[in-house]
Amino acid sequence: MSPKPKPAPDPAHLGPRLRLGVSRCLLGDEVRYDGQHKRDEFLVDVLGPYVEWVPVCPEVEIGLPIPRESLRLVGDPAAPRLVAPRSGVDWTAPMNDLSRRRARELASADLDGFVLKKNSPSCGLFRVKVYPDRGMPARGGCATKSSRSRP
Numbered sequence: 001m002s003p004k005p006k007p008a009p010d011p012a013h014l015g016p017r018l019r020l021g022v023s024r025c026l027l028g029d030e031v032r033y034d035g036q037h038k039r040d041e042f043l044v045d046v047l048g049p050y051v052e053w054v055p056v057c058p059e060v061e062i063g064l065p066i067p068r069e070s071l072r073l074v075g076d077p078a079a080p081r082l083v084a085p086r087s088g089v090d091w092t093a094p095m096n097d098l099s100r101r102r103a104r105e106l107a108s109a110d111l112d113g114f115v116l117k118k119n120s121p122s123c124g125l126f127r128v129k130v131y132p133d134r135g136m137p138a139r140g141g142c143a144t145k146s147s148r149s150r151p
Helices: 041-050 092-107 145-149
Strands: 018-023 051-056 072-074 081-083 113-115 128-131 138-141
Touching: 041 051, 051 092, 081 092
Parallel strands: 018 051, 018 113, 072 128
Antiparallel strands: 072 081, 128 138
């Protein structure tokens, strides 16, 4: 068990807090496909007092329920599709629509940066598994790549 982090000093004297976008599950919100969270103690307890979080969960924002069927990136890693493998539902178009709209909103939110959930098919930035139509998945996908590569 790791040692408990020391309480953060009062950040009031440091001036304005950073404004960071963050994957909601990292803050402890139970928004993942399995109804769980991936609360990151460092982000919440240590960095949290210095940050104004702007939470985002693309899967919930496109209307998917909690819990829900898992999603995965499928096809060409340069332009992957977002698919629910059990049902075969392709969520690419709704996710691309949301991505374009949220990118505009977040661009005007004056963010200093973003903290994304590693390996997430909807939030992961690098080396997200992309499943071919047949065979084993390769790492190299980017959840945000599909929304950038399509008009």
